[in-house]
Amino acid sequence: MTQGFWQSRLAFWGTMAAALVLAVLIWFRDQSYPIYLSAISTVAALAVGYIAARLLSSVVANQVQTKLLGILHVDMDPKLFVERYRDVPERLRHDSASYIIARAYLADGYAADGDFRKAMETLCPPDDPAYAKDIALRGLYYNNYSRYCLGDGDMEGAAKAIGSLSQVVEAARASKPALSRNLAESLRLHRNQAACITGEPVEAEWLKEQCDHAQYLLRRMDAAQALAQDAMNRGDTPTAREYLHILQREGGRTYFSRWASRQENRLGAAAGR
Secondary structure, eight states, X not given: OGGGOHHHHHHHHHHHHHHHHHHHHHHHHGGGSOHHHHHHHHHHHHHHHHHHHHHHHXXXXXXXXXXXXXXXXXXXXXXXXXXXXXXXXXXXOTTSHHHHHHHHHHHHHHHHTTOHHHHHHHSOOXXXXXXXXXXXXXXXXXXXXXXXXXXXXXXXXXXXXXXXXHHHHHHHHHHOHHHHHHHHHHHHHHHHHHHHHTTOOOOHHHHHHHHHHOSSHHHHHHHHHHHHHHHHHTTOHHHHHHHHHXXXXXXXXXXXXXXXXXXXXXXXXXXXX
């Protein structure tokens, strides 16, 4: 991920430049020693400098990445996130896991803004060779694609993606149980989201638990939206308004707040008739 940000690239090359200067100074300082000793000292300085540059650039990249993701997941401003993150994936090696993950982050930005088609297009396609090597990356893809299809109203695509996600959950159960458990929760959420879209019963208590204890805001918004939609399906206007207000209050500049405002207006119009 270090190549994705100018700050981490600067940290790498700045440290390497300092190491090169140090190596030159060591070379001239050690001229009175046998040449092989000077060579060993110089190479050692460059090697240490390279290791330090890699470590520092990695730390800087992680800090920049966390700050940018905070724009989406804390500030809830997907447009600003996409604007600042859009060029990051293309700076990475296209055959790396970092590239796939960066594309997924960017896709989440488009989805949070309500552009689900663009989000689907942004994900690396499922035939990418990296997916075959890493079950976690496959889980990431089908988890995201399920959510984007549901947001776009593509129930056929969602059903296929949810089925593939279910297969990943089962495949990971023995080898990566923690991954399997995490994906299983996402799978359960997507199935409940699909149910409320089609007007079927949902696991309301479980969704409330997810809404109350979500680890990040976008997941809380997903659960709150499902609860609001389910309440509207059942004609429970007070409960619907409770969760619509959560979406409006905490949804920031995401599509969740816009969706909630539209539903609130419809409820108001229906009550006025």
